[in-house]
Amino acid sequence: MHKIILAAAITFVAGTGLAAAQQAPAMHEGHLDRLDANNNGGVSQQEYEAFMVESFARLDKNGDGVLIESEVTEVLTPEQFRTTDKNGDGRVSRDEFRRQVMSDFAAADRDGDGHLK
Numbered sequence: 757m758h759k760i761i762l763a764a765a766i767t768f769v770a771g772t773g774l775a776a777a778q779q780a781p782a783m784h785e786g787h788l789d790r791l792d793a794n795n796n797g798g799v800s801q802q803e804y805e806a807f808m809v810e811s812f813a814r815l816d817k818n819g820d821g822v823l824i825e826s827e828v829t830e831v832l833t834p835e836q837f838r839t840t841d842k843n844g845d846g847r848v849s850r851d852e853f854r855r856q857v858m859s860d861f862a863a864a865d866r867d868g869d870g871h872l873k
């Protein structure tokens with residue numbers, strides 16, 4: 757489930773934002789390229805976090821600093837939303853979002869070197 761959230765968020769942001777005027781988004785590899793801000797062939801935790809901070813801002817359509825379910829219907833299922841909403845108040849704060857995506861990063865970083873390649 758974690759990786760589904762990660763992939764959905766990347767697809768959402770890459771597909772609607774940064775890439776709109778560029779070539780059509782490629783599959784997984786292309787998404788990682790986009791996160792690789794310094795083009796060293798890997799995505800560090802810092803690069804990933806910066807991307808996700810931007811993702812949060814894009815998803816937060818009304819700019820109130822929290823995500824409600826209607827703001828993320830395109831990227832999260834109701835079940836994924838509940839998983840991310842750790843304290844169950846029906847809103848995903850920046851902190852809850854960051855915690856979720858960084859645990860996604862850790863899950864995707866199979867060899868634990870702090871880089872996704």
Ligand SMILES: [Ca+2]
Nearest residue numbers: 792794796798
């Ligand atoms: Ca990099």
Ligand SMILES: [Ca+2]
Nearest residue numbers: 816820822823
């Ligand atoms: Ca909001």
Ligand SMILES: [Ca+2]
Nearest residue numbers: 841843845847
């Ligand atoms: Ca919450």
